[in-house]
Amino acid sequence: MKRTILTFVVLQFAAQFAFGQWVPQNSGTSQDFWAIDMADGQVGFAGGGPWQFTSSCVISKTEDGGQTWVAQNPVGFVSCIFGVDALNPDTIYAVGCNASYYYGLILRSFNGGQTWTTKNISNTWGFYCVEFPTESIGYTCGWNGRIYKTTNAGDTWTSLPSGSSQTFRRMCFVDENLGFAACGEDHATTNKIYKTINGNSWSLIKNFGSSFIIGGMYFFDEDTGVVVGTNGSKAVIKRTTDGGSNWEDVLEGNYTFALECLDFDGDIGWAAGKYGSNNGIFRSEDGGQTWELHFSGLTGTPYSVVKRDTTSFIAGTSGMIMNYTESPPTQVRPLKMKDSMIYPNPADKSINININSFPEAKFYSITNCNGKLVHSSEIARSDRIIIEVGDWKKGLYFLSVWSANKENMITEKIIIN
Secondary structure, three states, rough: HHHHHHHHHHHHHHHHHHOOEEEEEOOOOOOOOOEEOOOOOOOOEEEOOOOOOOOOOEEEEEEOOOOEEEEEEEOOOOEEEEEEEEEOOOOEEEEEEEEEOOEEEEEEOOOOOOOOOOEEOOOOOEEEEEOOOOOOEEEEHHHHHHHEOOOOOOOOOEEEEOOOOOOEEEEEEOOOOEEEEEEEEOOOEEEEEEEEEOOOOOOEEEEOOHHEEEEEEEOOOOOOEEEEEEOOOEEEEEOOOOOOOEEOOOOOOOOOEEEEEEEEEEEEEEEEEEOOOOOEOOOOOOOOOOOEEEEEOOOOOEEEEEEOEEEEEEEEEEEEEEEEEEOOOOOOOOOOOOOOOOOOOOOEEEEEEEEOOOOOOOEEEEEEOOEEEEEEEOOOOEEEEEEEEOOOOOOEEEEEEEOOOEEEEEEEEEOOO
């Protein structure tokens, strides 16, 4: 029986790491990132800057799938970038705030970010999002209920009647005419969704009131969409199949942080958030119908996530960029230890994991007896890891500790009573 359990756990975690692991990247800056987008699997851009508007904005670029990033300051005035859309490796749009005048800021590059043209738009303090459903047609939204549209690849922008004077923080377009935008009294109280079916006029389709604050939004088509956020005390994910009239809560469990970002590539999606030390990245593989906690070792607050094919990135505060690559599994070699790494065991309040005996340890994960992920994180160099388990269900769990190359693994049983 013991051999059977060990085999099950090895296979379970081999399958998990066949889908990679979230790995921190050197972004080239300690500035906060508010947006990230990938033109393809290799070239991507992250935009940000200080939301207090104390210096100029920053844009970091990778050309090798996130292995290296180079940061630049595309303008010389006080500013911040909040939205990025990379149409291809050469054509990139970035929007935000020109804090010298509190104008809406639109940056455009046709040479992969080597040079940028600047457009300032008055009547709005700034823009939060930019979306180009085609190469020539694009939209941006932000403060004062402003939504702008271009039909000539950003040469000129026209104000649209949004139907609101509030702050639009999230936007998603299905095609050049069908789009959704979310707004609220300010960026932290986004609770309404507006819709356009002609790329021009907008109408309110949902007001969540004070019961739900939107952090991220994605629509697959006119009927099916997902929003993530918080009800004020815990993470919430909602899904609609009737165009936004009715929404079903689809996230199980009690996670005490707000979800701030969302993205899908086909049926696979990511949602992430953080509050204090509580954080998590959730994954869906069925178009947002069900979600599982995938990772809980975020160092900063995530504000943007993007998935392109087999590569995903998350960007957030303090220059945080993390990369996840779904790759073929490596050959796993289970290691045997003389003494247990876990104490106390059984436990009812907390467990300590002593990693001195496994100096090459880089990641750890804990699953329940059904193979469901309960907790995971990258390992910082220290003698031990302390995990609070007081609110875990009683029963059998499995700890797996992996080396950086994911070829060596230690597995132990944990009993919570």
